[in-house]
Amino acid sequence: MKYIDTHCHIKHTLKKGAKMSELIARAKKANVIAIIDSPVYIEDYSEAIALHRKYANFIFTTLGLPPARYHELDVDLAIKKIHKYAKDQQIVGIGEVGLDYYWVKDQKTRENQHKVFSRFVSLANELKLPLIIHSRDAEANTLPILEKVNNNIDVVMHSFAASPEIALECADRGYYISIPTAVTNRKKHRKLAKKIPLESLVIETDSPYLSPLANKKRNEPAYVPYAAKEIAKIKELSEEEVARVTTQNAINLFQLPLREKS
Template sequence: MLFDAHCHLESFANPERIVSKDMLYCTSGHTHAANVKNVAIAEGKANVAVCIGIAPQEAMKGGEFAKEIAFVRENAEKGKIDAIGEIGLDYHWARKPEEQENQRKIYGKQIQLALKSDLPIVIHGRDDEGECVRALEKFGVKKAMLHCYTGDEETAAKAVSLGYLISISPFKSKEKVKVIKRVGLKYLVVESDAPGIGKVPQDTMASVEIIAGALGISREEVIGETCANAKRFFAME
């Protein structure tokens, strides 16, 4: 079964019409408002996992985000979420040193929350994937997924050596093909990032095609293995 490991169901006007019983999903928060909506969307749906957190694009604005992180903590304690995310570092947008420091502070707080809650972490990293991975290693994180990975193959190799997953989104690049060949199917999942990159979760099939082409294997093999990887990660087995 096709598993879209990262989408934003709250961004659709009618999420109920988007979700199909023939697919699995993880819907991801990034702001407090999105977190609240995604917890509600996933409620009672066996085929929809949910991760919530404060994304770096929010964290860069500054502040402690006490209320927002408390909401994540409360839902973790209630067993209503399957991962903490998307969290991380994004220096594409955070150009000023103080913005980057704001991101690092909130990233660290949420890593610690994930460890205390015994939940995996979904990473948003851009122009700084190496620093994201080093922070995870420093804190001793065992389960992480690098969503919409656009980094180099050396950082990807480091990530999978730590047991982390690389998530492939539906746009092709030469660097992405190198990453896929370097890490292999064992450490890959697929995503749409809909409606941001893919327009709908079914566009995850484009990610499947990219992997199948890079590795010279069937789409069915990619779907089966990436689904198994995502189900293990989100404890949906």
């Protein structure tokens, strides 16, 4: 069985005490064949690209900004850098980007989020790159903005925790739903894992967050098999089937230069 961690934050994981060489070794030992690193701060972009170059065909990069902090950050600079790295074929997606109403209550700041998010949607259309969506308590506005995405652009709802009805609407649109390793202990993710067709799922760690283990505060890519194992239990499928389908979905989503091998 092979796995792909479709969303993690390597720099933050290293800050929590992990060492890079050991992080990679543990992931490979766990049969992880690719990691999607998703830095969300401009100052981290170049370091993430350097990791991708060092670990080519194992670490891949997406670039985004945290929606709750759009108003504090240089959006123009982020878009300029994303454009450059995309033209140099150094990234496989844009994100995470989206809307966050959990942390942002002010209406003017929310309206600014809408404008910035719309710019990222336009950028994805221009660059023909998939979008990694952070949507927290904001689906009523996230989904209408996503209607502007061109039909040939893939979308993944990262660590999604909306209602099953909204998630099914996303799946009907052709979006992928990403189930994190915290599916082992969070009811919202378990409900989605049960309701959403396997053909619409990918898996992630969101490390260093959302650990599947109660005794481990720091998550990491090596733990992504826990998500596949739990989804298999919930859906009453084999872990092999879940691993195979979610891995191929990830390859298709990000157009990775890999072949899933059972």
